[in-house]
Amino acid sequence: MDAQPSPARRAALVFIFITVLIDVLSFGLIIPVLPHLVQQLEGGDIEHAAYWVGLFGMVFAGVQFLSSPIQGALSDRFGRRPVILLSCLGLGLDFVFMALAPTLAWLMVGRIISAITSASFSTANAYIADVTPPEGRGKAFGMIGAAFGLGFIVGPLVGGLLGGIDLRLPFWGAAVLALTNFAYGLFVLPESLPPEKRAPRFDWSQAKPLASVALVRRYPQIADLIVVMLLATSTHYVYQSTFVLYGDVRYGWGPTGVSYVLAVVGVLSVIVNAGLVGRIIKRLGEQRALSFGLACGVVGFAIYGFAASPWLFYVGLPISALWAVSQPAAQALMTREVGADAQGRLQGAIMSLVSLTGIVAPMMYASTFGFFIGKRAPVYMPGAAFFLAAMVLACAWFLAVRHSRRAATVEPATA
Template identity: 70%
Template sequence: MDSSLQQRPGARRAALAFIFVTVLIDILSFGVIIPVLPHLVEQFTGGDIASAARWVGVFGMVFAAVQFVSTPVQGALSDRYGRRPVILISCLGLGLDFVFMALANSLPMLLVGRIISGIASASYTTANAYIADVTPPEQRARSYGMIGAAFGLGFVVGPMIGGWLGGIDLRLPFWFAAGLALLNFLYGWFVLPESLPPERRSARFDASHANPFGALRLLRSHPQVFGLAAVVLLANLAHYVYPSVFVLFADYRYGWGPREVGWVLACVGVLSIVVNAGLVGRTVRALGERRTLLLGLACGVAGFAVYGMADSGWMFMLGLPISALWALAAPSTQALITREVGPEVQGRIQGALMSLVSLAGIVGPLLFANVFALFVGADAPAQLPGAPWYLAALLLGCAWAVGWRYARPAARSL
């Protein structure tokens, strides 16, 4: 990619199509294991749902802790050596790791596989920096919305396939995920262009920014970014309620197995595509990035409250279109943040933001899994399986308050 790419709409659209497909295949590979991983953990724990919930929390915490350390390194490497090699190494590592997890015959082996996944998962961080490389600031919210649509599409097809394969054998989705990740590697090797030309790269690999704490200090050096980063942290902490408890919650409260969970997650993905691909750009043009951010967070609060109250499956489904509008918030936040920094630090900023996501992931899985276990276990103070959703709604409410304070039009938000 040359530095004039932002002024060449045709080349820019082609580059975004490349990164869209790359992210889509990557998310598909993760999506197929969502309906089965908690059940595989449950098998290794002897079928005890409370124990399985706690172990799922441990898996999520460890995955996020590894990402907390590794994503700033990946961001700094992409600033120094380009986005393409980081994406390729990520895809190859994930493909080999899914093979390892498919062969795991114990809980410790499965946990080691998740650790390797945390190290290899770099495509989303680098994709965000890639978009900032090739897209003018005023068009970034829409472009980030398209990446959100790739996530949604991945979660439509992935959990459906994973639920169907998992109904046959809990190991089959891991083999399928391995094939997708390795296909993604081949796609990137032959098709994906570089977005950061040598003249726009960092002069050296900066070790002070290639660690989570140095990366967080980098955020503090950009005050407006730091305020918006708090929104990212709180929103992602709330988001971890899904991977932490949804599968076991749906089984406990509604009797849903892998196939039913796969269909529900597919529905979530369809709604995410509609919002990200069809509504983000229009809403930002109509309301501006700040108001779009606040609207999305408010819808997330309402949707989680519905989930918590739903005592039947059809009531839970009523919350899906409401919570889907939460997807308006993330592209707006990303667009606001990328306006504040130059191309030479976009990778490090995105790596720092992903460190915050990982920090949320260290706390979130244990927090939500233990809250769920507390309220469904034999010694529960009250039978309240919806408690994790209420907690997530509270966290999003806090994110809304922080967004109201820091996402100001005076800071070029509109």
């Protein structure tokens, strides 16, 4: 454990929180305008624009799969600070690049660069593992979740307002945020990984994407937890791939109604991550908190699928919000099993594997939704995608319970 003074550690955690918040804000700013900019560059053709937006998502996830383990290995060898700062700088310059992109091809190049630089989220997680004692990591990871929730409340709302003035204005706003973040970190962010705890050399074999699988083999005790995270993360894509259309088809919400619901989801996410995660993990312990969070997610998605009226959908919101407890609990459990010199590789490997779900999951949920509201469906079921997400999350819950039982049998033997 790093011997950083307590005030320095707090300042470091504050910066990491702000880093993640600003990065999420910057991405949130462009969420409401990127499809419209694609449509504009495509000549106004909505069909082709939808194809390009889907392609952008697949490429973004694929590039993150390749780049995350490299960033993780670099941070283990050279420290977290230079990797995080360079990522912030690169992200800011890339938003300028996208703001000026004259064609779809150049905009695609910009998305590829942003996928590489946004991989710094894995390094931020490794930083937290460096400066936080094991018993406090669940709460710290929960604060990162709160940054995501807050960023996705404010970002899209501001991005929509700026986009109403000019479609490229949110990109400039995102660039200002990211570059300000770089300047702030240049003066404030301390290094969290001392030289004596760094990897002795940069190993390209550990930076290859498939080295993620090798890392899992090296730490078989976290294999179940990584699969749990992959399954849980894949279900997040049911929101972005179907939620807008689902709200329109089932409740007639339209874009405004959906935006209000998303704002409520973001507020609940902040409340749970910032106010409840640490308390729940402290009270239940990391193992039971993981199972509890996943179970809440299963129930929440099932309610969404059954909800024939908006009020029943609203009932599911606070229940599914408690699902957020599961990720920091899983992160905290995994960081206990890996040494300081491998935390960056662990987080990079996790993010790399998680990126694979971004290639497969959106199409899986979107096609399920489309099939069950179409003419070929054996039964009309607009909530089918949410039922599928509930089943996937139920599998994650089963694995979490199995891991908990295995851990319970190992601990007495090693005590």
